[in-house]
Amino acid sequence: MAGNERVDVLIIGSGASGAAMAWSLAETKMRILCLEQGDWVRSTDLPSNGRDWESRRYTDFDISPNRRGRDTDYPVNDDNSLMKIANFNGVGGGTVIYTAHWPRMHPSDFKVKSLDGVADDWPVDYWALERFYDENDRMMGVSGLAGDPGVPPRHPPMPPIPLGRTGTHYARAMNRLGWHWWPSDTTIATTDYDGRAACINLGHCTPGCAQGAKASTDITYWPLAIRAGVELRTRCRVREITTDEHGMAAGAIYYDADGREHFQPAEVVILACNGVGTPRLLLASASARFPNGLANSSGLVGKNLMLHPWPIVSGYVEEALDGGRAPINSMWSKQFYETDLSRGFVRGYTLQFGRGTGPANEAITSAAAGRLPWGRDHHRVYRELLGHRVGIGVACEDLPEEHNRVSLDPVLKDSNGIPAPRIDYTISENTRRMMEHGIARAEEILTEAGATRVQASRTVLNSPGHLLGTARMGNDPERSVVNGWGRCHDVKNLFIVDGSIWVTSGGVNPTSTIQALALYIADQMKQRLATLFD
Amino acid sequence: MGNAVETGLSAAEIRNLRDIAGTMIPESATFGVPGADDPAILDDIVKSVGRDLPLVREALAAIAARSAGAFAGLDRDGREALINDYYASGGAAAVTLGRVIVGAYYRDDRVLLALGLEARAPFPKGYTLEQGDWSLLDAVRKRAPFWRDDRTTLAGERSDGRQ
Numbered sequence: 001m002a003g004n005e006r007v008d009v010l011i012i013g014s015g016a017s018g019a020a021m022a023w024s025l026a027e028t029k030m031r032i033l034c035l036e037q038g039d040w041v042r043s044t045d046l047p048s049n050g051r052d053w054e055s056r057r058y059t060d061f062d063i064s065p066n067r068r069g070r071d072t073d074y075p076v077n078d079d080n081s082l083m084k085i086a087n088f089n090g091v092g093g094g095t096v097i098y099t100a101h102w103p104r105m106h107p108s109d110f111k112v113k114s115l116d117g118v119a120d121d122w123p124v125d126y127w128a129l130e131r132f133y134d135e136n137d138r139m140m141g142v143s144g145l146a147g148d149p150g151v152p153p154r155h156p157p158m159p160p161i162p163l164g165r166t167g168t169h170y171a172r173a174m175n176r177l178g179w180h181w182w183p184s185d186t187t188i189a190t191t192d193y194d195g196r197a198a199c200i201n202l203g204h205c206t207p208g209c210a211q212g213a214k215a216s217t218d219i220t221y222w223p224l225a226i227r228a229g230v231e232l233r234t235r236c237r238v239r240e241i242t243t244d245e246h247g248m249a250a251g252a253i254y255y256d257a258d259g260r261e262h263f264q265p266a267e268v269v270i271l272a273c274n275g276v277g278t279p280r281l282l283l284a285s286a287s288a289r290f291p292n293g294l295a296n297s298s299g300l301v302g303k304n305l306m307l308h309p310w311p312i313v314s315g316y317v318e319e320a321l322d323g324g325r326a327p328i329n330s331m332w333s334k335q336f337y338e339t340d341l342s343r344g345f346v347r348g349y350t351l352q353f354g355r356g357t358g359p360a361n362e363a364i365t366s367a368a369a370g371r372l373p374w375g376r377d378h379h380r381v382y383r384e385l386l387g388h389r390v391g392i393g394v395a396c397e398d399l400p401e402e403h404n405r406v407s408l409d410p411v412l413k414d415s416n417g418i419p420a421p422r423i424d425y426t427i428s429e430n431t432r433r434m435m436e437h438g439i440a441r442a443e444e445i446l447t448e449a450g451a452t453r454v455q456a457s458r459t460v461l462n463s464p465g466h467l468l469g470t471a472r473m474g475n476d477p478e479r480s481v482v483n484g485w486g487r488c489h490d491v492k493n494l495f496i497v498d499g500s501i502w503v504t505s506g507g508v509n510p511t512s513t514i515q516a517l518a519l520y521i522a523d524q525m526k527q528r529l530a531t532l533f534d
Numbered sequence: 535m536g537n538a539v540e541t542g543l544s545a546a547e548i549r550n551l552r553d554i555a556g557t558m559i560p561e562s563a564t565f566g567v568p569g570a571d572d573p574a575i576l577d578d579i580v581k582s583v584g585r586d587l588p589l590v591r592e593a594l595a596a597i598a599a600r601s602a603g604a605f606a607g608l609d610r611d612g613r614e615a616l617i618n619d620y621y622a623s624g625g626a627a628a629v630t631l632g633r634v635i636v637g638a639y640y641r642d643d644r645v646l647l648a649l650g651l652e653a654r655a656p657f658p659k660g661y662t663l664e665q666g667d668w669s670l671l672d673a674v675r676k677r678a679p680f681w682r683d684d685r686t687t688l689a690g691e692r693s694d695g696r697q
Contacts, residue, residue, distance in 0.1 A: 048656040052582075055637035059585060069585060108682040115687060125684065149677040163666025171670040180674060200660025210657040325661035338682050359651060363636035367621070368629050374558040374621060375614030379565040386649065 003263050007033040007231075010252060010266035012238050012281070015093015016511050017497040017518035018272030019217030019225065020136065024522035026228035028529065035236040035254055035264065038072040038090030040218060046208035053203065054360035061207035063097055065089065072235070074414035074421075076276065081425035083307045085276055086465045091234060092218035094274065095511065099206050100214045101329050102142055102185040103350060103508035104133055104516075107152060108338060109397075112504050116339050116346050119399050122503045123475050123484030124520065126152065132519040133512065140215040140515070141193040144185035150334030151182075158190045161199070166321045166355045166390065167330040173449035180335040184352070185512075187215035188327050194220075201326040203358055236262075239418050240285040241269055241294055241494065248533070249294075249494040255416045268493050268532070272518070275305065275467030275500040279406045280421040282471065295471070295488035295496075300481055302407055304400035304469040306505040309427050311435050311458045312354075313442035314391035315451025316384065323356015323389050330355055336441060337507060345433040347397040349507040351442060356389030371453055390451055394438030396431055397507040398468075406470050466510050471500040485524035486517075492533040497521050542587045543580060550594050552576050553606045555635050557613040566648045570639045578638035586630050593631035596624060 008030035011018045022034050047056040058067065063086040065073040076085045088097045107126035112119045130152075137156060144156030160183035163171060167183070174181040188205060189196045199213035212219055226232060235257035242263070244250040251265035271278045279302035283293040293301050333351040336343070357365065366372035366385050373381060404425045412420035427435070439456045446454050474480025477489035482501050488494040497518040499510055506513070525532060543551065556571025568575060583590050597605055600616055608616065621628045639645060643653035 046657075050655050051641045052637070053656060054641070055582065055633075058633060058637070106681050107684045108687070111684045111688065115682065115684065127685070147675060149674070149679045149681075151681055152683075162663045163668065163670075164663045165666065168666035168670065171667070175670055175673050180677065180680070182671075182674060200658075201663045202656035202660055211660070322663060325656075326663040334681065338680070358640075359646065359649060360637050360640040363640055364633045367632050367636065370622065374617045374632075376560060376562075376610075378559055379562045379567065383565070383649075 004265065006265040006267070007031045008266070009033070009268045009270060010035065010264055011270045011272055012252060013093060013272035013274070013277065013498065014091045014217070014222065014232060015272060015274065015498070016095050016217060016514050017499075018093070018270070019221035020139070020515045020518040021270055021272060021497050021522050022230045022232075023139070023221040023225040023228070024519050025525065026225050026230050028526060029229070032230045033264065033266070034230060034232045035238055035252065036091055036232060036234050037237040038070075038088070039234050040091045041096055041208065043208075043210050043212060046210045048202040048208070048210045053207075054358045057204070057207050057361070058364075061097060063088070063206065071415060074418070075412055076421050076423060077409045077412050078423040081307070081423045082427065082459045083309065083425060083465045085423060085467065087274055087276065087467065091222060091232065092216040095216040096208055096218065097206055098511060099328055099509070100187045101352060101509045102144070102187050102512050103332060104151065104154065105506040105508060105513045106337065109504060109506040112347065118346050119504050120474065120479075123473050124517075129513070129516045129520055132516040132523070136512065136515045136519055140187045140220050141189050141196060142185055142187055143190040145183050148182040150180050150337065154185075156185055158193060160184070161186055161188060161190055161327055161329060163330065164322045164326055164355065165319065166323060167353065169317060169319060169321065169390065169449055170331060170353045170445070173445055174333065177445065177448055179333060179445070181331050181333045181353070184329045184332045186327065186329045188329070189213045189215070199327065203324055203326070204361070205327045205329075237414070237416055237418070238281060239416065241281065242285070243287060243289060243294070243491065247289055247491065249491050259416065268495065270495045270497055272498045274498050275470045275502075276406050276421050276423070278496055278498055278500040279470040280408065280419075283408050284419055290490070295481055295490045295494060297490050298478055298481055300402070300472060300479070302470050303402040303405045304472055305404040305406055305423070305425055306398040306400060306466070306469040306502070307425060308398050308466040308468070308505055309396045309431055309435055309459070311394045311396075311439050311456055312391055313394070313439055313446060313454065313456045314389060315446040315449075315454035316388040317390055317449060317451050318388070320387050321356055321390070323387060324358035324362070326355055328354045336438065343437050345430045345437065347399065347430070347434065347507070349397060349434055349438045350395040351438065351445075352393040352395055354391045354393060356387065356391070359386055362386045362389065369455060369457070371455065390446055390449060392442040392445060394435060394442060395507050395509065396434045396438060398431055398505045399428060400469050400472070400504060401428060466499065466505070468499040468502040468505050468510060471496050472503050473501045474503065486521035495521065495525070543583060543591070547591065547594055548576075548580055550598060550605065551579065551590075554594070554597055554617065554631070555579060557610075557617055558632070558635060559639055567645050568642070570635050572642075575639055575642050578642070579635055582634055582638050586634055589627045589630040590634060592627040593624065596620060596627060
């Protein structure tokens with residue numbers, strides 16, 4: 001096995017949290033190395049460059065690693081889960097193929113036990129993270145509008161994405177109902193910003209942005225981190241974290257692109273592999289000293305997986321809208337976000353209003369939903385659908401339950417022979433009630449908007465599946481994996497900074513909070529450099 | 535067709551695919567569009583099969599089985615009924631077959647132009663998104679903040695009524 005020169009900090013994973021961490025720690029002038037199992041993604045390779053841009057959402061830019069099947073991906077056994085796992089393995093990680101919807105958690109999300117008597121409070125609160133949210137918004141480049149009464153004050157640096165015809169249509173309906181709505185915060189640049197060109201509306205943003213208007217960490221944090229001296233090594237797939245005779249992390253064993261095994265020694269190891277990849281790696285790093293997996297004396301590594309159930313309700317209006325030719329994000333509603341027990345469940349959800357979709361995807365999804373027939377009537381019905389779609393996502397908070405978990409699959413392995421993760425996940429009764437409430441409200445909104453053919457999908461093709469909670473934060477080592485600033489209770493030079501450390505999930509897209517939390521942890525580390533392992 | 539080697543589909547399978555695609559999306563003089571069995575579109579479909587070959591092949595076999603190997607010999611009503619029944623109950627293979635066919639069909643120049651769309655990739659030209667009516671936000675701006683501030687809420691009652 002090849003041995004490498006020792007580094008001060010080894011970060012595993014270059015996505016949302018790993019990139020933010022690398023950039024923030026770079027000012028310490030420590031020697032920092034990041035290992036990434038995927039490649040850099042070139043903007044010329046992104047789907048919106050080609051006529052097959054819609055089809056590639058179902059092949060090499062699918063959000064499911066199982067369908068995507070690149071040689072840089074690892075398989076996931078998610079057969080025992082209604083929701084499927086979404087990720088991307090490459091520089092930038094999941095930020096390469098996300099929708100760029102950018103809500104923050106609410107203050108109440110960090111205090112669910114104190115406020116609502118469920119799950120656990122976080123060991124940090126919104127106010128401790130607030131300045132890191134702001135810093136991250138500047139780094140990623142956020143478009144939005146201040147003054148939203150549904151969320152705490154924040155000041156996005158760029159104006160919001162236009163409402164367009166679709167947003168205007170929703171807004172009229174929401175005003176008639178008297179319900180809250182606001183233009184969504186997004187990381188899609190609406191003006192030229194920090195070297196990025198403004199959005200020119202290339203259609204659905206999820207499979208990457210050829211214009212570079214959508215923020216992903218390969219074009220935001222990484223160029224700055226590399227310029228500051230951080231080394232980013234691609235095509236390096238980590239097999240395990242090793243420990244020394246003192247029970248401290250010694251480094252990582254990884255495979256390079258040619259399958260050669262390397263050992264990378266490090267003073268500090270930071271995991272940023274997402275809520276599935278991180279527990280997989282910890283469990284795969286079991287040893288005589290740590291027989292149940294590394295940092296797992298609590299037995300909670302892999303448990304409490306939260307995936308954010310996300311029903312989508314869609315319909316069709318007579319007016320010609322602007323779907324398929326603009327970002328899918330338009331606006332959000334926080335009307336049903338905060339707990340109201342009269343609704344029959346605790347906690348709440350965000351309503352996320354989307355724009356329609358392109359010509360091929362309209363046919364694909366409408367045929368799958370049974371509203372577009374095959375045969376002579378196909379063309380007539382299709383013309384009633386294309387350009388007329390409205391759709392609302394219900395972003396439900398998913399509370400932690402230990403039986404929802406990531407474990408190592410006893411059979412399935414990746415191309416390097418590393419055990420694949422297995423997902424066991426069910427949707428709780430509280431969440432089901434929340435989903436049904438959200439579906440009913442979304443149907444009400446679409447009906448008010450004049451939509452027909454209203455249809456709800458409870459778990460949809462390409463549903464998000466955010467990866468959260470599988471190495472939770474906490475002050476009690478028996479009930480958590482890491483402490484309040486990301487350090488493993490059991491291994492004092494091992495840190496976790498991705499979505500796996502979340503205590504609860506909130507009802508929002510998580511990337512903004514994942515990165516704010518990573519910046520917070522980096523700041524905590526920098527303040528404690530002299531006593532980091534005490 | 536040379537595509538048999540490229541895609542793994544046999545010449546017989548491509549013939550069956552042509553008959554099925556033409557049934558699913560037929561040519562229409564009314565709407566001014568070719569069918570999915572048009573040679574150029576069929577060629578694109580065949581080239582697009584790629585990683586979906588096993589499921590596409592499974593779908594072709596299932597349709598052949600349902601028609602006792604005589605799909606092309608059925609009348610038009612019979613073919614359409616068979617396809618719609620199969621698609622409704624065929625699971626991943628049926629959905630994949632449909633996705634591969636429409637993925638190629640709805641990027642054909644003639645089809646896009648007939649729909650009033652531009653026949654091009656989104657980048658680099660992009661599209662225009664109008665601002666919409668921002669005055670609609672005035673009603674929302676008037677609302678008082680309604681997010682829960684834990685710093686003040688925790689001084690009062692919890693949502694479950696306990697102190």
